[in-house]
Amino acid sequence: MEKKQNNNLDNNKNKFDKNENKKKMEMKVNLSSQNNNKRNEINKDKQNYQNRDSRDNRENRTRNFQNRDNRNREGFKRDGRDNSFRKDNRSFNREGNNQPRDNRDNRGFQNRDNRDSRDNRENGTRNFQNRDNRNREGFKRDGRDNSFRKDNRSFNREGNNQPRDNRDNRGFQNRDNRDSRDNRENGTRNFRDRQDNRGFSDRGGFNRDRDDFRRDNKNFSSGKKDAQSEIPAASVTEKGKAGGKGKGKFEKKKYEKNRRDREQHEKELRSDFRKDDKKKKKNKKHEKAVKDEIVRIEGESIGMITIGDEIVIKDLAEKLGINVSDIIKKFFMEGKLLTANAILSFEEAEEVALDYEVIVEKEIVEEISYGEKYHLEQEDREAELVTRAPVITIMGHVDHGKTSLLDALRHTNIMGDEAGGITQKIGAYQVNWKGQRITFIDTPGHEAFTEMRARGANITDISILIVAADDGVKPQTVEAISHAKEAGVPIIVAINKIDKPGADPMKVRTELTEYGLMSPEWGGTTEFVEISAKKKINLEELLETILITAELEELKANPNKRPKAVVVESRLDPKMGAVADVLVQEGTLKIGDVFVAGESHGRVRSMLDDRGKKINKAIVSQPVEITGFNVVPNAGDILYGVESDKQAKKIVEDFIREKKVNEQNKKKHISLESLSQELEEQELKELKCIIRADSRGSVEALRESLEKLNTEKVVVNVIQGSAGAVTEGDVKLAEASNAIIIAFNVRPTTPARIIAEKTGVEIRNYNVIYHATEEIEKAMKGMLDPEFKEVYFGRIEVKQVFKVSNVGNIAGAVVVDGKVTKDSKIRVIRDGIIIFDGELGSLKRFKDDVKEVVMGQECGIGIQDFNDIKAGDIIESYIMEEIPR
Numbered sequence: 001m002e003k004k005q006n007n008n009l010d011n012n013k014n015k016f017d018k019n020e021n022k023k024k025m026e027m028k029v030n031l032s033s034q035n036n037n038k039r040n041e042i043n044k045d046k047q048n049y050q051n052r053d054s055r056d057n058r059e060n061r062t063r064n065f066q067n068r069d070n071r072n073r074e075g076f077k078r079d080g081r082d083n084s085f086r087k088d089n090r091s092f093n094r095e096g097n098n099q100p101r102d103n104r105d106n107r108g109f110q111n112r113d114n115r116d117s118r119d120n121r122e123n124g125t126r127n128f129q130n131r132d133n134r135n136r137e138g139f140k141r142d143g144r145d146n147s148f149r150k151d152n153r154s155f156n157r158e159g160n161n162q163p164r165d166n167r168d169n170r171g172f173q174n175r176d177n178r179d180s181r182d183n184r185e186n187g188t189r190n191f192r193d194r195q196d197n198r199g200f201s202d203r204g205g206f207n208r209d210r211d212d213f214r215r216d217n218k219n220f221s222s223g224k225k226d227a228q229s230e231i232p233a234a235s236v237t238e239k240g241k242a243g244g245k246g247k248g249k250f251e252k253k254k255y256e257k258n259r260r261d262r263e264q265h266e267k268e269l270r271s272d273f274r275k276d277d278k279k280k281k282k283n284k285k286h287e288k289a290v291k292d293e294i295v296r297i298e299g300e301s302i303g304m305i306t307i308g309d310e311i312v313i314k315d316l317a318e319k320l321g322i323n324v325s326d327i328i329k330k331f332f333m334e335g336k337l338l339t340a341n342a343i344l345s346f347e348e349a350e351e352v353a354l355d356y357e358v359i360v361e362k363e364i365v366e367e368i369s370y371g372e373k374y375h376l377e378q379e380d381r382e383a384e385l386v387t388r389a390p391v392i393t394i395m396g397h398v399d400h401g402k403t404s405l406l407d408a409l410r411h412t413n414i415m416g417d418e419a420g421g422i423t424q425k426i427g428a429y430q431v432n433w434k435g436q437r438i439t440f441i442d443t444p445g446h447e448a449f450t451e452m453r454a455r456g457a458n459i460t461d462i463s464i465l466i467v468a469a470d471d472g473v474k475p476q477t478v479e480a481i482s483h484a485k486e487a488g489v490p491i492i493v494a495i496n497k498i499d500k501p502g503a504d505p506m507k508v509r510t511e512l513t514e515y516g517l518m519s520p521e522w523g524g525t526t527e528f529v530e531i532s533a534k535k536k537i538n539l540e541e542l543l544e545t546i547l548i549t550a551e552l553e554e555l556k557a558n559p560n561k562r563p564k565a566v567v568v569e570s571r572l573d574p575k576m577g578a579v580a581d582v583l584v585q586e587g588t589l590k591i592g593d594v595f596v597a598g599e600s601h602g603r604v605r606s607m608l609d610d611r612g613k614k615i616n617k618a619i620v621s622q623p624v625e626i627t628g629f630n631v632v633p634n635a636g637d638i639l640y641g642v643e644s645d646k647q648a649k650k651i652v653e654d655f656i657r658e659k660k661v662n663e664q665n666k667k668k669h670i671s672l673e674s675l676s677q678e679l680e681e682q683e684l685k686e687l688k689c690i691i692r693a694d695s696r697g698s699v700e701a702l703r704e705s706l707e708k709l710n711t712e713k714v715v716v717n718v719i720q721g722s723a724g725a726v727t728e729g730d731v732k733l734a735e736a737s738n739a740i741i742i743a744f745n746v747r748p749t750t751p752a753r754i755i756a757e758k759t760g761v762e763i764r765n766y767n768v769i770y771h772a773t774e775e776i777e778k779a780m781k782g783m784l785d786p787e788f789k790e791v792y793f794g795r796i797e798v799k800q801v802f803k804v805s806n807v808g809n810i811a812g813a814v815v816v817d818g819k820v821t822k823d824s825k826i827r828v829i830r831d832g833i834i835i836f837d838g839e840l841g842s843l844k845r846f847k848d849d850v851k852e853v854v855m856g857q858e859c860g861i862g863i864q865d866f867n868d869i870k871a872g873d874i875i876e877s878y879i880m881e882e883i884p885r
Ligand SMILES: Nc1nc2c(ncn2[C@@H]2O[C@H](COP(=O)(O)OP(=O)(O)OP(=O)(O)O)[C@@H](O)[C@H]2O)c(=O)[nH]1
Pocket: 396, 397, 398, 399, 400, 401, 402, 403, 404, 405, 444, 496, 497, 498, 499, 500, 531, 532, 533, 534, 535
């Protein structure tokens, strides 16, 4: 904790530059002189914090660009890079990336305290931030500092784990919610519960739970009493009755047993990390010495604390390092009688903190990945990292030669010592070029790539975009570019089929400039290689380019740690049981290793390499086929080595249980309706769109119009735009990137519609550009009109028409189906054609105004603004019902 605080302090120290401090000082003066304007001041100040952060980010990006510039200027010369700069960036970013983790620690606090759906929402929407980060980096990939990328990659991976992780988090929350509901039912929804819960998560989840449990109890009453007070109320009340004593004892024993089990469960989950625990315990000792949680900027008296939407007075006092009575007194003076356990809103807490010159920040809730949740991720020290083989995915339009290239590279017999022998076909394979290994993912195409990404496994380091020289840029080429850019993966263009008579590589190069892909000779940063997969021309040059690009990426991993791998493919073999092709990402995977992988766990029983050879261990970036899973894992699952079978089982049980709960609360994908809310909560800065339209012209027109909508608050980012029906690929990309799809004069294909429904991806259909831009603009401004649907009411036949002076024509009619009500809308149909659509003017039965006339009854109907009613006309009555959002 102290370490974290120190980190935060350091971060803050770094972040605040002189000018900002000046602003702070100004604010401080204002604070003391103008008590009434305190709230405004604080907001201003908070903005400064935010601005400062974003400026830092900007700076950081600029630095990255500088790196890119160096790289560009120097081509592939590594010396051209300023490594010291790189180092700076790296450390900065690490700190940045550490922040979510800190936040994560706090999350539990918020969730458990608030116990409302807002928490879930906050947590769910954290995605956007991750995605945003990813995206930002993605589009500026070339400018990245590689170390930065590495850090971010792991961050993104975690981010990409989000569908599952979100569920995890929601699971925590749901469970908590459920707990609180249970507590209420038991009549024990009291502060003690809240405190226990809070203690559990506030101080780092499992590791601290038990201690906090005790501590919180101590705060409330003596330890002895606590044990009793934890017993369900019913058992206590029965104590005095005959036989009640025995029952009470039994309940107590039962309760204590449950508690012991719970503690044991948590101990087992974390048993793998005793070392970490020790460290944390050490820190905890120091923690006691820290009286408040205020982060103060050096040389300034103004501090900052973070809280959730609400906070209990007692906790606020603790955070501020003041007496509870001070807060109670403040409210008492305002005529409010509050207790130490009363809950304050964020605004009230802000007001209290202001008196102590402390700014209150809203706690940013960060979700945690599977690996982080179960403490399976291990941080590396720079010195432990060694260069690893790059992982390559080949993408491109159908028939442009993806499979041919994969086969050609596989058969280049580059593994000299293994002449002739490629028997095994697993999800990925490795080639050895000039002593360096390159891993190719054997499932070509961007759908597979994005599918993996959507599942949380960003395994690709470099993507090869294959474009046939005789065919040029095609729709799937464009899609592949968007997918790679969205994932932040560098692209190497392989212009294929140069052996063909109609080949025109120059045309391909020119076409690709439109998508921002230009070779260094043309002033760009993308490497181009002209090849023939069939005739095996220039394959070596392609491999060389891959290695140079990989070198620039500085791909590293720690081989000496517990293994981590990604499931690339999986299947159920009738003889061997569950089999999976996995790609090792960290550590070394060995026969006998105990592991968890999503919902499955096991022990590595057998291992084959990509040549079908039995091996005992697999190193980083090596693809292997393994057996030993209890159930078939999913492609995209991350496999982590763990200490024991028992621990593996516990983790998987816990994961499955929480997943079930979370599935009921599945996070809704971004939609125009939710956009304004997201914006309100300042959680979304970017609306990502995928455009599908009837022609390229429409795509461009829409893109232009949408991009004009950019405001300070939200940026519309068209991540892909192409002509044709909405495809499965679009939906998957939208899912992975949290985008909406705009379908202009086109419809989704059936499979696309089905996955969109399943995943909650929104496809909005338009046929007028203006409507699309208007709706998105409204959503951005948070005033999207409600949507209505027509509800049929009934059918009326006009029998006769009466002329009524000063009123007009009245139809003498009979309701032949359903009903008509006074407030229904009507349309007049003559010879099957709608001749009028409008409102009902009057509805009478026997000269009396009535509210409703039903089937079989006669009535007199007057129609607003329509006098041309004739005998024989049909009047249809209906209403427009608002569709609930
Ligand atoms: N002349 C020539 N033909 C090639 C070359 N590369 C691939 N082809 C041919 O192009 C056709 C398509 O190649 P594939 O490798 O199947 O293309 P793909 O992109 O994998 O196609 P899908 O798997 O359908 O997406 C095959 O008939 C190949 O023989 C090449 O370099 N030169």
